[in-house]
Amino acid sequence: MSKYDPLGSFLRMQPASHVPMTFSDIEQIIGFSLPAVAKSARAWWSNNPSNNVMTKVWTAAGFRSEQVDMAGEKLVFRRQISDAPTPPSPAAGRPHPLFGCLKGTTTVAAGVDVATPADADWGQAAQ
Numbered sequence: 001m002s003k004y005d006p007l008g009s010f011l012r013m014q015p016a017s018h019v020p021m022t023f024s025d026i027e028q029i030i031g032f033s034l035p036a037v038a039k040s041a042r043a044w045w046s047n048n049p050s051n052n053v054m055t056k057v058w059t060a061a062g063f064r065s066e067q068v069d070m071a072g073e074k075l076v077f078r079r080q081i082s083d084a085p086t087p088p089s090p091a092a093g094r095p096h097p098l099f100g101c102l103k104g105t106t107t108v109a110a111g112v113d114v115a116t117p118a119d120a121d122w123g124q125a126a127q
Contacts, residue, residue, distance in 0.1 A: 011061040023073040
């Protein structure tokens, strides 16, 4: 559990797709002051999940930060909506469950060279 989890809970409860907030609003929600770097470095508010613990909280809640105004100490959290489902990743070292599912469904007659063109005129230049 992160000390910033109250922010994630707050964002998840918001019905709007855009949630404008001041740094002071965030401090009230989390119950303590933001670190000094949050008020001096724009990078603190980037959406890179390896940036800081708080970034992971708002991205896990389905939001991105944008319109960060360092001088005015305010920003907007925008809900991310994914149109495409995330494909499942296969377990490490194992092929996808559908790998080989068509094995044995096609046969080639004995004596047929599958690399030979089926059309005798294939590849001939038109004259």
